[in-house]
Amino acid sequence: MSGAAERTRGEPRTASILRQMRVALGISQLELALRLGMSQRHIGFVELGRARPSLSLILSWTRETGGTIDERNAALVSAGYSPALLESAPAECRQSAEIRTLREMLVAHEPYPGIIFDADWTVRAMSEGGQWLCSVGMPGLLEHDGVPSSEIDMITAVTHPAGLLSKVVNAAETGRALLRQLRLEQLTRPSLKARVDRFEESLTARYGAAGKCARAPGDTHLKVILDTEYGQMTFLLVQTVFGLPQNVTQKSLRSELWFPFDDATRVIMTTRRRLGLAAGNQSTKQVMR
CATH class of the missing domain: 3.30.450 (Beta-Lactamase)
Structure with missing residues (x-):
């Protein structure tokens, strides 16, 4: 098997997604490089999976090629980044x-x-x-x-x-199940803590500190x-x-x-x-x- 074939077979999903965005727009690697302000060589390396794109490059690449939010987030997730969604008011x-x-x-x-x-x-x-x-x-x-x-x-x-x-009727186990979920969500959304603390205090006052939880x-x-x-x-x-x-x-x-x-x-x-x-x-x- 040739080296090119091996690279094609083994290239990361991110490279494939980004290349598809460019091809769908019908522009060359050189034109995209000019739009992004970087070398054509780096664009080529990214599309071959030989260079890992940065978060900012994926966002810029998507914007310049007119990629959808779905394509952008697929590229981000496959590259190891979190999806980028703007929080609406x-x-x-x-x-x-x-x-x-x-x-x-x-x-x-x-x-x-x-x-x-x-x-x-x-x-x-x-x-x-x-x-x-x-x-x-x-x-x-x-x-x-x-x-x-x-x-x-x-x-x-x-x-x-x-x-x-x-x-x-099954308030104690229902409340504890909800508390468990909220505590897990609080790990990545600390703003919930004060309200979850008050909720736990109310559960303890009503039903005691220990008891059965209704779900895993x-x-x-x-x-x-x-x-x-x-x-x-x-x-x-x-x-x-x-x-x-x-x-x-x-x-x-x-x-x-x-x-x-x-x-x-x-x-x-x-x-x-x-x-x-x-x-x-x-x-x-x-x-x-």
């Missing part, structure tokens, strides 16, 4: 194509609860089913703070005495049982991240979809939608019973 985030797509997903998930939240655990969008469940599961918190359902601090929502855990580290699903005025409701919660694997960062928006775990919960949620049930409506409560 909340107002911009809500108007982005990503949040519009996620809102459509929430609509498709009706009549069941679903939320979209960010890395700070602030709700950015919520389904109608989710808003209804908030009014049933933590009416004391919403009445006390007057917080719109689209701006709920999810950590506060479980820390507050009148928050969601006040209605959860890294799991993002959870079974939650709610004791409501409409009856006991059991849900399976599943968290997911939207986007291609190379685009996912800690700043990526996440979804949490609640699926009915039994027929009784399914009936309550579907009846709520059909009758336009609102919390506090005595007549519809009687119909469901």
Whole structure:
């Protein structure tokens, strides 16, 4: 086997991705070198996998060749760097194509609860089913703070005495499962620490320092049982991240979809939608019973 063939067979994925960007634009190595202000020889070495591109070179290369965010992040990840996604301001985030797509997903998930939240655990969008469940599961918190359902601090929502855990039957293990997840996220997002500390203090005060955790580290699903005025409701919660694997960062928006775990919960949620049930409506409560 020739040396050229060996280099082709063994060249890093990064080199292949970068070369494809240049070829797709239809420019030569020399033209790209002039645009980037470096030698053609270095461009050639990068495309052969003989030189490792720097972070700044990958970003510049992508910009000059018109590469997509997906291609850029694929090149970054394969070269050993973290994906580079700009963190949008909340107002911009809500108007982005990503949040519009996620809102459509929430609509498709009706009549069941679903939320979209960010890395700070602030709700950015919520389904109608989710808003209804908030009014049933933590009416004391919403009445006390007057917080719109689209701006709920999810950590506060479980820390507050009148928050969601006040209605959860398996509150101790649910709270500890959430605490474990938050402590792991805190390792790379220290800004969460103060709120997570308060949450842990509230759990200890309510349920003691030790106890069973409902899931293993890294799991993002959870079974939650709610004791409501409409009856006991059991849900399976599943968290997911939207986007291609190379685009996912800690700043990526996440979804949490609640699926009915039994027929009784399914009936309550579907009846709520059909009758336009609102919390506090005595007549519809009687119909469901």
